[in-house]
Amino acid sequence: MNRDLSGDLSRDLSGIGDRVWAGVLADRASRALAMLMVGMLALIGNQALAATHVKFEIDMREEINAGRFDPTKDRVSIRGAAPLSWDRPLYAYPAPINAEPNPQSQNAHRGTTGPDDVGGNPGDAGPGSASEASGSAVPGGLWRAELTVENSPFNSALLYKFRIERPGQGSAEGWEPGPNRNLELVADRVLVARAFGAPAAPISISRAGQIDKLPPLGDDRISARTIQVWLPPGYEQHPEQRYPVLYLHDGQNVFDAAAAGAEWGFDETAQRLVADGDIQPLIIVAVSSGPTRVDDFTATRIDRDGIPQGGKAADYARYLIQTVKPAIDQRYRTLKDPGHTAVGGSSLGGILSFWLVLHHDDVFGGALVVSPSLWWDKEFPLRDLIRTPLSGAPRPKLWLDMGTEEGSTAIKQLRTLRATLLNRGWNRNDLNYLEARGGGHDETSWAARVTPMLFFLDRTLWPGKGTPRMPKGSDDPFPPEMPKQIVPMRGAQP
Numbered sequence: 001m002n003r004d005l006s007g008d009l010s011r012d013l014s015g016i017g018d019r020v021w022a023g024v025l026a027d028r029a030s031r032a033l034a035m036l037m038v039g040m041l042a043l044i045g046n047q048a049l050a051a052t053h054v055k056f057e058i059d060m061r062e063e064i065n066a067g068r069f070d071p072t073k074d075r076v077s078i079r080g081a082a083p084l085s086w087d088r089p090l091y092a093y094p095a096p097i098n099a100e101p102n103p104q105s106q107n108a109h110r111g112t113t114g115p116d117d118v119g120g121n122p123g124d125a126g127p128g129s130a131s132e133a134s135g136s137a138v139p140g141g142l143w144r145a146e147l148t149v150e151n152s153p154f155n156s157a158l159l160y161k162f163r164i165e166r167p168g169q170g171s172a173e174g175w176e177p178g179p180n181r182n183l184e185l186v187a188d189r190v191l192v193a194r195a196f197g198a199p200a201a202p203i204s205i206s207r208a209g210q211i212d213k214l215p216p217l218g219d220d221r222i223s224a225r226t227i228q229v230w231l232p233p234g235y236e237q238h239p240e241q242r243y244p245v246l247y248l249h250d251g252q253n254v255f256d257a258a259a260a261g262a263e264w265g266f267d268e269t270a271q272r273l274v275a276d277g278d279i280q281p282l283i284i285v286a287v288s289s290g291p292t293r294v295d296d297f298t299a300t301r302i303d304r305d306g307i308p309q310g311g312k313a314a315d316y317a318r319y320l321i322q323t324v325k326p327a328i329d330q331r332y333r334t335l336k337d338p339g340h341t342a343v344g345g346s347s348l349g350g351i352l353s354f355w356l357v358l359h360h361d362d363v364f365g366g367a368l369v370v371s372p373s374l375w376w377d378k379e380f381p382l383r384d385l386i387r388t389p390l391s392g393a394p395r396p397k398l399w400l401d402m403g404t405e406e407g408s409t410a411i412k413q414l415r416t417l418r419a420t421l422l423n424r425g426w427n428r429n430d431l432n433y434l435e436a437r438g439g440g441h442d443e444t445s446w447a448a449r450v451t452p453m454l455f456f457l458d459r460t461l462w463p464g465k466g467t468p469r470m471p472k473g474s475d476d477p478f479p480p481e482m483p484k485q486i487v488p489m490r491g492a493q494p
Helices: 016-019 031-047 063-064 268-273 315-330 349-358 376-387 407-423 443-447 450-461
Strands: 052-059 074-081 090-094 142-149 159-164 181-183 189-195 208-219 227-231 245-248 285-287 301-304 307-310 341-347 368-371 397-404 431-436
Touching: 052 074, 052 315, 074 142, 142 268, 142 315, 142 450, 159 307, 159 443, 181 245, 189 315, 227 268, 227 315, 245 315, 268 285, 268 450, 285 315, 315 349, 341 349, 341 450, 349 368, 368 443, 376 407, 407 431
Parallel strands: 052 189, 245 285, 245 341, 341 368, 368 397, 397 431
Antiparallel strands: 052 142, 074 090, 074 159, 090 142, 159 181, 208 227, 227 285, 301 307
C-alpha cells in the first residue's frame, strides 16, 4: 500500500527529556535554561499518564450475513498507530456463542471524520496483547481483543482501524470502509464496541490562540489551498514588534484533528510556551496539502506501481517563496530574513523541507525534518545532498528525527543523512538529531516532539538577546571522530 499517497494519518514521551535535553542541568553557566528544562521535564512527567486498558468488541454479524466474512476461516484484527501497528495485526478472538454486543456501542468511543486512509505506518508493531475469550469454540458474531497502552499519547488520541485478515490478500484489502477511527484515551479503562465498518462519532476539536484562515492561495502551477496563520499571545497589543515565522506543510493537520483524526497541536504547544515565556513569540503558517501532495513535495519523478509520480518541488518552492511568503509578509509583522524564517514537515513534507533549505537557504534558514521519507527515488535526498554545491557558512539549522518504530531502514537512512551533513561542513551545534523511542509515523508521535522542536528553533535559529544557546543533548550513534572525506553513496553522481 502507498503510505504517502494516503497521507500521514497514522511517541511515547519516555526518553525525550533525557535524550533531547540531556546535559542541560550540567550546564551551570546556563541557569536560566536549566530552570526552563526543569519545568519542561515536569510537563513531560504530567503527560505520562497511568496505563489505559482498552477493550475492543467488534460486531461481525452483518459481514457474516453478507458473505464478506467467513468466521471459520477468516480472522479479525485491529491495526493502527503505536502502540498498535499498521504492519502487524492485533488479533481479535471470537467471544462465547451467547455473548451479546454492548448495547451502548455507538457511544463507546469517539472517532474521526478525516479522509479515507487504511494505514501505512512503516514501523514494526508496538506492544499489544489480545486476550482470547473463553467459551464455545464455534464463533458467533462478536470478536474481542484487549490492549494496554502504557503511556497515553501526547494528545490522548490513538488512530486505529479494523481489518478482515485472510491468506493471500493484498495490502489494501480487508479494511473496513471509511476513514481511520480515532480513539480518545480519556480514562484508565476504555471500551470500543461497534460493528465492523460502522461510522464513528465526531472527534473532539481543540484550537488555542488566534488562528486566521486566509482566502485560498494558488498560482499558475499550484492549485489554491487553505492557509491558516497562528498568531502569538500579545500580537495585537505590541504593534511595534516583528516576529520570526515557521512555515509548515500539511497544514490541515497542524492545529486540529478534523482532517486526519489526529493533530500536531502546534497551537496549544506554542501558546503555552510563549505565554509562559519559555520561547520567544513567533508566527506559524500552516499551508494545507491537496490531491497533488506527492507531486508537490518531491523533487524527482518516479514510477510507482506503474503510475508516474512526483517531481514538482521546484514549482511548489516557487509558490511558497513568491506567493505565500509575500502574502504573509504583507499582512503580518514578520521578520523576513532567512535567519528568522523556518520551514517544516513530516514524511514527504520532511524531505521537501530539507530540499528547500538546501536549495533556497537565501529564504529559509532552518528546517524541521521530521520522519523524512528518505527512501524516495532510491534515496534521492541523500544523493542530492552530496552533489549540491553549498553557498558557504552559515549552514541552515536542521532538526532531524525519526521514531524507532518506523523501521530499521528508516533509522539507518537518517543516520546516513546526519553523517553526510557533518562531512559536508555542518556544525554539530547546528543539528539536532533524535531517534524518538517508541515513535511511529503518525501525528500523535510528531505532536509529542513539538515542544523540543520549538525550543530548537528558538535557541538555535533565532536566539534572542540573552537567550542561552540550546546545548547538544540528542542521541549520537556516531563516534566522536567523523571521517573527513565524503564517501559517495552507490549511484551518486559527482
